[in-house]
Amino acid sequence: MKLLGISELSLHFGGVTALFNVSLEVNKGEILAVIGPNGAGKTSLLNCINGLYRQGSGRIVFRGRDISRFPPHKRAMLGISRTFQNIELFKHLTVLENIMLGRHIHMRSGIISGSIYWGFAQRGEVMHRRRVEEIIDFLEIESVRRKPVGTLPYGLQKRVELGRALALEPELLLLDEPMAGMNTEEKEDMARFILDIAEEWGTTMILIEHDMGVVMDVSDRVAVFDFGQKIAEGSPVEIQHNPRVIEAYLGHQAG
Amino acid sequence: MRPKFPFVMDCGLFTTSYQEDMAVLFSPAAKIKVAAIIAFFLVLPYFVSPYFISVVNLIAIAVIGALGLNILVGFTGQISIGHGAFMGVGAYTVGILTTKVGLSYWAALPLAGIMAAMVGAVFGIPSLRLKGLYLAIATLAAQVIIVYTIIHWTSLTNGSAGIVIDAPRLGSASMADDRNFYYFAMLLCLTAIVCTVNLFRSRVGRAFMAVRDRDLAAAVMGINLLKYKVMSFGLSAFYAGIAGALLAAYLRVITVENFTVEVSIQYLAMIIIGGLGSVMGSIYGAAFMTLLPIFLRSAADFFGSFLPNIAHFLLSMQTALFGLIIILFLIFEPEGLAKLWKDIKEYFRLWPFSY
Ligand SMILES: Nc1ncnc2c1ncn2[C@@H]1O[C@H](COP(=O)(O)OP(=O)(O)OP(=O)(O)O)[C@@H](O)[C@H]1O
Ligand SMILES: [Mg+2]
Numbered sequence: 158m159k160l161l162g163i164s165e166l167s168l169h170f171g172g173v174t175a176l177f178n179v180s181l182e183v184n185k186g187e188i189l190a191v192i193g194p195n196g197a198g199k200t201s202l203l204n205c206i207n208g209l210y211r212q213g214s215g216r217i218v219f220r221g222r223d224i225s226r227f228p229p230h231k232r233a234m235l236g237i238s239r240t241f242q243n244i245e246l247f248k249h250l251t252v253l254e255n256i257m258l259g260r261h262i263h264m265r266s267g268i269i270s271g272s273i274y275w276g277f278a279q280r281g282e283v284m285h286r287r288r289v290e291e292i293i294d295f296l297e298i299e300s301v302r303r304k305p306v307g308t309l310p311y312g313l314q315k316r317v318e319l320g321r322a323l324a325l326e327p328e329l330l331l332l333d334e335p336m337a338g339m340n341t342e343e344k345e346d347m348a349r350f351i352l353d354i355a356e357e358w359g360t361t362m363i364l365i366e367h368d369m370g371v372v373m374d375v376s377d378r379v380a381v382f383d384f385g386q387k388i389a390e391g392s393p394v395e396i397q398h399n400p401r402v403i404e405a406y407l408g409h410q411a412g
Numbered sequence: 413m414r415p416k417f418p419f420v421m422d423c424g425l426f427t428t429s430y431q432e433d434m435a436v437l438f439s440p441a442a443k444i445k446v447a448a449i450i451a452f453f454l455v456l457p458y459f460v461s462p463y464f465i466s467v468v469n470l471i472a473i474a475v476i477g478a479l480g481l482n483i484l485v486g487f488t489g490q491i492s493i494g495h496g497a498f499m500g501v502g503a504y505t506v507g508i509l510t511t512k513v514g515l516s517y518w519a520a521l522p523l524a525g526i527m528a529a530m531v532g533a534v535f536g537i538p539s540l541r542l543k544g545l546y547l548a549i550a551t552l553a554a555q556v557i558i559v560y561t562i563i564h565w566t567s568l569t570n571g572s573a574g575i576v577i578d579a580p581r582l583g584s585a586s587m588a589d590d591r592n593f594y595y596f597a598m599l600l601c602l603t604a605i606v607c608t609v610n611l612f613r614s615r616v617g618r619a620f621m622a623v624r625d626r627d628l629a630a631a632v633m634g635i636n637l638l639k640y641k642v643m644s645f646g647l648s649a650f651y652a653g654i655a656g657a658l659l660a661a662y663l664r665v666i667t668v669e670n671f672t673v674e675v676s677i678q679y680l681a682m683i684i685i686g687g688l689g690s691v692m693g694s695i696y697g698a699a700f701m702t703l704l705p706i707f708l709r710s711a712a713d714f715f716g717s718f719l720p721n722i723a724h725f726l727l728s729m730q731t732a733l734f735g736l737i738i739i740l741f742l743i744f745e746p747e748g749l750a751k752l753w754k755d756i757k758e759y760f761r762l763w764p765f766s767y
Binding site: 228262264267268273321 | 430431433434607608610611615616617618619621624626628630631633634635
């Protein structure tokens with residue numbers, strides 16, 4: 158079943174074409190890897206999907222609704238969540254607070270009930286805190302839950318950011334290079350988390366990743382981008398043997 | 413979600429433990445400390461001079477205003493040079509409603525907060541597009557517009573003559589009495605402190621801090637930036653409105669001089685010196701900025717008896733001194749008195765083994 162449908166999406170920055178005529182479908186429950194050389198437009202694609210960039214032309218349909226003109230917070234409310242290539246955590250806040258913010262759309266207290274706190278707001282805090290603790294448990298970050306995230310090492314920050322995205326209980330989770338800059342062990346942990354998320358929550362994911370080994374291991378399908386265009390799409394094995402893909406990668410290496 | 417917790421059925425246990433875990437005063441020592449502080453302030457007016465009480469009253473008013481500005485600047489990462497004017501909206505609302513409409517002060521007080529909140533929210537709308545210096549200038553425009561309106565809408569505000577109001581009464585207790593006013597102001601001040609602490613351990617306050625730290629990430633987590641920025645402006649101005657209404661009851665004459673751009677800057681100084689994004693910092697900063705001119709004046713009086721030139725110099729340098737102190741704090745202790753005090757406590761906790 159189709160969860161996300163992108164049709165003929167284009168995005169320009171002045172003279173630079175970040176995306177050109179991209180059409181892509183994502184099915185419910187699958188992990189779609191997006192690969193491509195630097196500057197291929199991968200991050201731009203995610204930015205269009207969750208509304209940080211407004212496409213020049215084209216349509217984005219999510220769960221049967223045209224969300225092309227929705228602002229980011231509305232798309233979040235519909236169930237799109239993400240992590241960023243360059244960690245975008247709330248760095249003065251603790252791990253707990255960051256992940257609690259992932260639950261923002263599920264919580265209900267407002268300015269007045271929050272200022273009074275006792276009663277409605279507190280009940281909400283306790284209830285959602287329980288969910289957050291489950292995620293903290295799952296990601297094995299119990300020991301740092303009260304630390305301001307700005308003080309944590311890079312690998313842990315990446316995990317907290319995943320936790321925050323998960324706390325939203327997304328229908329569609331966008332992961333922009335979740336393993337970039339990690340050592341082998343950290344990468345294996347992250348790959349395990351991603352597979353566990355898919356298995357236990359059935360979350361649909363779009364994963365940008367450069368490490369082909371990881372892509373082969375975790376993804377159901379791969380889309381390849383180059384110069385803002387989708388040049389290939391298929392199963393990991395098909396992609397590995399696709400001449401255009403090989404050329405794109407080798408070509409870039411030669412140049 | 414994941415059935416990972418074997419105890420997840422045991423809701424009661426979780427509720428109490430997380431509740432305790434999230435409590436502000438989790439240790440008995442903290443509870444005793446707070447009880448002692450409250451007891452101290454309850455008996456204080458019986459041991460000090462009326463002048464001393466009136467100074468504490470001014471500090472209490474400033475604390476409410478400073479908390480409001482800190483919500484916006486320190487916790488939400490916006491900027492406002494219109495805080496003084498929002499206080500003015502509160503004060504004039506009380507003045508107009510009590511003298512022209514015939515409402516009691518107690519009915520006018522919450523309306524003063526609401527009126528200021530609405531005005532603040534409107535002037536907060538540009539914050540979606542403007543940041544930093546540009547937002548500062550936009551809020552300065554709010555300040556100028558409000559003061560201009562107050563001066564020129566004479567049929568409503570009496571212009572530069574101001575509005576004189578009666579001291580609010582509660583039964584037989586008149587707020588013209590410093591001690592009565594003290595308990596009234598302290599109650600509001602305590603409420604403001606508790607509400608602010610509560611706000612920032614719940615959903616909306618957290619969203620404010622998220623907007624401050626990384627607004628795009630906040631939007632991606634489902635936070636409507638315009639709504640939350642406007643809410644922060646509104647809430648900040650609500651506190652200002654209440655502080656202004658209190659000041660009106662304290663002075664009993666409402667004139668525009670109390671709500672000028674200098675006042676706005678003084679409030680900014682309070683939260684910078686006290687500590688941005690800190691509730692305790694708002695309190696320290698408000699006390700500091702209220703006491704500083706008083707100390708300066710008594711220093712001037714003291715020196716004045718034998719060195720008249722120094723006295724004159726001290727008084728005329730007051731504004732420059734404020735500026736200097738702000739700059740020094742920005743350079744050497746950007747987290748303000750709150751951080752300084754924390755460091756001192758930390759130092760003595762480890763003393764004499766610290767180095
Ligand atoms: N905000 C922006 N302003 C101007 N140009 C941009 C902006 N964002 C992206 N671009 C340009 O769009 C193109 C695609 O960038 P994008 O970040 O999507 O690539 P990417 O595939 O994610 O690359 P990488 O692997 O380096 O992360 C690049 O040429 C980039 O310079
Ligand atoms: Mg990228």
